[in-house]
Amino acid sequence: MTELAALLAGRIRSSGPLPLSEFMAEALGHPQYGYYMARDPFGVAGDFTTSPEISQMFGELVGLWCAIVWQAMGSPPKVVLAEMGPGRGTLMADILRAARTLPPFAAALDVYLVETSPSLRNRQAQTLAGQPATWVERFEDLPPGPLLLVANELFDALPIRQLEKHGSAWHERMVGLSDAGSLDFVTGPEVPAPPLAEAVRQAPDGAVAELCPQGRALAQAIGCRVAASGGAALIIDYGYTRSAVGDSLQALRRHCYHPVLSDPGEADLTAHVDFQALAEAAGEAAVHGPVAQGRFLLRLGIEERAVMLMRNATPEVAADIAGRARRLIDPGEMGTLFQVLALCHPTLPVPPGLEP
Ligand SMILES: C[S@@+](CC[C@H](N)C(=O)[O-])C[C@H]1O[C@@H](n2cnc3c(N)ncnc32)[C@H](O)[C@@H]1O
Numbered sequence: 304m305t306e307l308a309a310l311l312a313g314r315i316r317s318s319g320p321l322p323l324s325e326f327m328a329e330a331l332g333h334p335q336y337g338y339y340m341a342r343d344p345f346g347v348a349g350d351f352t353t354s355p356e357i358s359q360m361f362g363e364l365v366g367l368w369c370a371i372v373w374q375a376m377g378s379p380p381k382v383v384l385a386e387m388g389p390g391r392g393t394l395m396a397d398i399l400r401a402a403r404t405l406p407p408f409a410a411a412l413d414v415y416l417v418e419t420s421p422s423l424r425n426r427q428a429q430t431l432a433g434q435p436a437t438w439v440e441r442f443e444d445l446p447p448g449p450l451l452l453v454a455n456e457l458f459d460a461l462p463i464r465q466l467e468k469h470g471s472a473w474h475e476r477m478v479g480l481s482d483a484g485s486l487d488f489v490t491g492p493e494v495p496a497p498p499l500a501e502a503v504r505q506a507p508d509g510a511v512a513e514l515c516p517q518g519r520a521l522a523q524a525i526g527c528r529v530a531a532s533g534g535a536a537l538i539i540d541y542g543y544t545r546s547a548v549g550d551s552l553q554a555l556r557r558h559c560y561h562p563v564l565s566d567p568g569e570a571d572l573t574a575h576v577d578f579q580a581l582a583e584a585a586g587e588a589a590v591h592g593p594v595a596q597g598r599f600l601l602r603l604g605i606e607e608r609a610v611m612l613m614r615n616a617t618p619e620v621a622a623d624i625a626g627r628a629r630r631l632i633d634p635g636e637m638g639t640l641f642q643v644l645a646l647c648h649p650t651l652p653v654p655p656g657l658e659p
Pocket of ligand 1: 339353354355356387388389390391394417418419420423440441454455456457460461
């Protein structure tokens with residue numbers, strides 16, 4: 304049992320089962336034992352890898368996207384460029400390198416990183432190597448004014464609730480203890496009138512539905528902010544384009560699936576993002592997408608960028624660049640599972656890559 308599992312088991316013994324959302328929040332964000340709090344989980348030696356870690360082309364094209372949207376905003380002399388959940392800081396470093404090809408855009412940027420993990424903040428500072436940036440803990444801590452916000456694989460790490468359908472009633476799925484004293488799923492109290500999409504509500508007996516209250520609240524706050532102050536947010540993640548039934552919670556450890564309750568704090572936990580729910584929460588903001596990541600990157604010119612990078616490369620390096628581009632865009636890899644959603648000020652044109 305991990306130290307966090309022992310701590311949670313003690314809490315369950317004294318106060319009863321925990322909602323799954325509380326278990327997930329502690330597993331990822333407990334100040335001492337949380338998965339993101341004291342480690343670098345990325346890359347071959349870690350537990351998983353992400354698009355910016357696969358290729359610099361990803362961040363460069365997101366940087367190009369930000370520059371085009373900034374121009375559509377009327378090229379304001381100051382804009383907050385913020386990334387939420389910046390991991391190793393690779394995406395922001397690649398965005399900023401691309402931004403420098405358009406000096407007035409680079410000069411307008413006030414760079415912010417929204418990060419809860421102290422160890423990843425340090426890692427991000429190393430990656431950004433002295434480039435001016437400010438760290439904050441919450442989206443609400445960003446300064447006012449026009450905003451360009453990027454979040455890649457943040458929403459899949461936000462705690463979810465799971466509801467189980469028993470007959471016609473929905474019950475909260477909780478984390479309790481087995482007879483042997485290990486963490487185990489238990490069925491909690493009935494949830495009257497849960498805020499589920501109509502298609503999900505019609506699910507058969509035994510179905511599992513997921514809700515991400517923190518994700519919805521964040522999409523609402525982002526939508527309000529860009530609608531009121533100008534700008535746009537680009538949300539990239541894996542998940543459902545329409546709200547769907549199913550248990551999508553998964554744990555990953557050293558690039559392999561792991562039982563979700565086994566080692567809290569030692570394995571990554573994620574769940575599919577419900578893009579329909581995010582879009583519905585966005586309020587006054589104009590919603591564009593979601594479109595598949597492959598389509599988005601192709602429209603922004605990933606093939607042309609790959610050819611440029613391959614121009615002076617050895618055959619081995621050129622093959623590697625082509626392979627990494629394929630990984631990002633192929634439907635069998637990350638091209639379709641990952642989706643891209645933009646929340647924009649209503650007067651902005653459809654942003655690049657998100658055309659219907
Ligand atoms: C899967 S990583 C994604 C990293 C990066 N965006 C990438 O694509 O490589 C999730 C990141 O979100 C951060 N994070 C998790 N919950 C957060 C929250 N509530 N607010 C801000 N950052 C959070 C983690 O510490 C980590 O940096």
